[in-house]
Amino acid sequence: MPKPVFVLLHGAWHSPRCWNPLVGELAKAGYSAVTPALPSTGSTPPTPDWSKDVETIRDTVSDLVQEHDVVVVMHSFSGMTGGTALEGLDKPACAAKGLKGGVVRLIYIVAFLVPEGFQHSPYGTRDNMIPEMRTDFEAGIITVRPEDAKAMFYQDIDNATSFGAYWSTTTYAAWRDIPTTYILCTGDKPTTVAAAQHLVDSAKANGRHRIDNVIKVDAGHSPFISRPGWTAATLIQEAIREG
Template structure:
């Protein structure tokens, strides 16, 4: 999935917490069918062996490396937690033409995930952050059953430290952005998404749950294509 239409930007995909790059496979295939080359930013805060210890800033550096490796225009598409290191890491990335946030944490300067929820960060930031009590319901309630079962099996550990990092300069201040609000999200409440979406240049709506890229990859890829072409 590396050959795309040279007239279109490369899309760098950023997964969320507890996930690995393979979560994007179906949507990558759909985007390839529309002529897009895609690249994946692998976030070191998510992993299995050993338990991850990386910070949000480490994730931000991983995203920036993927972007800097592209010789040409880039659109970055970030999901869920991935919105935080995306905003942190891409200030001054001159080849990024657009940011797309799907059901994502879109934070402003000085905010962390903890502060966004009105909570103090824990004094001890070692260890991992637990999955939702029922990840299948929280993350994949509208995903086909076989796909959702495999997605839950593929989840990995997430460093607690990554959830405490504070954004120092959010890239959406300088780069045009679109926020896709998921209207039936069981993980990030739609009302909270609406608040964060106010930071974005434009807003789109998805009549589904937290993981559109698994629930309906072709339809989601078509929405991404429409967003990119609308600029």
């Protein structure tokens, strides 16, 4: 069987370069990966919402499924945009359209696994945003200081965006229709670990779902940087898992 293509979606505070170590490990095993840049991160001027992220993800995946099976990997914030963008791109739906491929699995890496109608923060507020998220309402942006980044994202790595995206609302939950794996990093911030477990438990209790594996790993928020070999092996294992 042809190998699926991985689509790697970065979080709110990263760029596609964050995936470079993982892309290299996947390539060693003969797998290709696509790492689209999501417009809501680092955009000037700030994006008014996350619609361009959703459009970018959907266009990227739509092109690939013409010929390939696809595994969509989401980190942190992109769980919301990725989960929203994939309606009608699951394997059965694509097959019904006569396409050769389709999305065969979702993999969330400590990402927002949320139902339809979810909004991170009510419009016009910074509710649910942690203190390290520095907000500038006048400029319409959110930033993280370099000195705060390690504790937030890189806990297990040694030392040698706009408001509109956070005020947007999900309209689709791809994990209801596509086989889904959740990677929960126990070395992340304790509040994040608890929140991730809550997201998984809530999704399973929220009606129809295709969540069939939860993997716990002793790693920080960004295992694709701190443990790229392990992450690549895990993604490949999950990519061939029967949904």
